[in-house]
Amino acid sequence: MGDAVSNHIAASARISPLALIEESTRGSRLDVGELAFIDAFVAIKFVGGSGDITIGAETYLNAGTVVYSGNGVTLGSCVMVAANCTFAATNHAFARRDVPMIRQRFQPSRGGILVEDDVWIGANCVLLDGAILRRGCIVGANSVVSGELAPFSINVGSPARFVRWRPDGAGP
Numbered sequence: 001m002g003d004a005v006s007n008h009i010a011a012s013a014r015i016s017p018l019a020l021i022e023e024s025t026r027g028s029r030l031d032v033g034e035l036a037f038i039d040a041f042v043a044i045k046f047v048g049g050s051g052d053i054t055i056g057a058e059t060y061l062n063a064g065t066v067v068y069s070g071n072g073v074t075l076g077s078c079v080m081v082a083a084n085c086t087f088a089a090t091n092h093a094f095a096r097r098d099v100p101m102i103r104q105r106f107q108p109s110r111g112g113i114l115v116e117d118d119v120w121i122g123a124n125c126v127l128l129d130g131a132i133l134r135r136g137c138i139v140g141a142n143s144v145v146s147g148e149l150a151p152f153s154i155n156v157g158s159p160a161r162f163v164r165w166r167p168d169g170a171g172p
């Protein structure tokens with residue numbers, strides 16, 4: 001069972017022996033880039049769709065974060081994911097009341113989750129199917145993201161709302 005041979009983990013990536021990386025059962029691919037870090041008690045689970053999971057170079061997933069493959073999860077490079085975040089790239093179907101939701105499969109894809117390069121996601125955040133986090137944005141602790149966050153924006157809350165832009169300290 002499974003399709004683990006399609007997974008690719010770069011030689012320089014560090015995966016804690018206490019992380020759980022399940023085997024793909026739907027042909028989904030896991031790709032972990034150079035110098036990525038996956039901490040203890042991170043769980044990568046192939047459920048709720050046939051999307052791939054891509055974790056870019058130098059991207060950090062801290063302890064307790066769970067990634068559900070669903071309709072696909074793409075994390076760019078130099079992304080920082082703090083502890084206990086959930087990437088929920090799938091939704092249960094619930095259109096019928098006479099059938100338990102557990103037997104109704106999943107809703108159509110909203111496009112999966114895309115996190116571009118150099119994003120910081122604070123602790124305890126939940127990212128939903130269709131979330132797009134553009135380059136350089138920040139998500140404050142305990143936020144829920146379902147839509148698109150602008151490049152270099154700072155966003156907090158549930159639902160996550162824009163609070164201000166990151167400064168550009170580059171100078172003249």
Ligand SMILES: CC(C)(COP(=O)(O)OP(=O)(O)OC[C@H]1O[C@@H](n2cnc3c(N)ncnc32)[C@H](O)[C@@H]1OP(=O)(O)O)[C@@H](O)C(=O)NCCC(=O)NCCS
Pocket residue numbers: 082083121122123138139140141142143154155156157163164
């Ligand atoms: C978002 C964050 C980065 C601060 O950004 P900031 O632009 O400096 O924001 P400020 O502190 O000026 O706060 C702006 C407003 O957002 C509110 N706010 C800040 N963080 C918030 C959060 N996580 N949830 C809800 N509201 C928050 C502030 O109370 C403030 O509200 P006000 O304008 O009504 O007073 C920080 O608050 C945060 O959440 N950091 C995550 C820390 C973390 O998870 N670390 C894990 C280890 S990496």
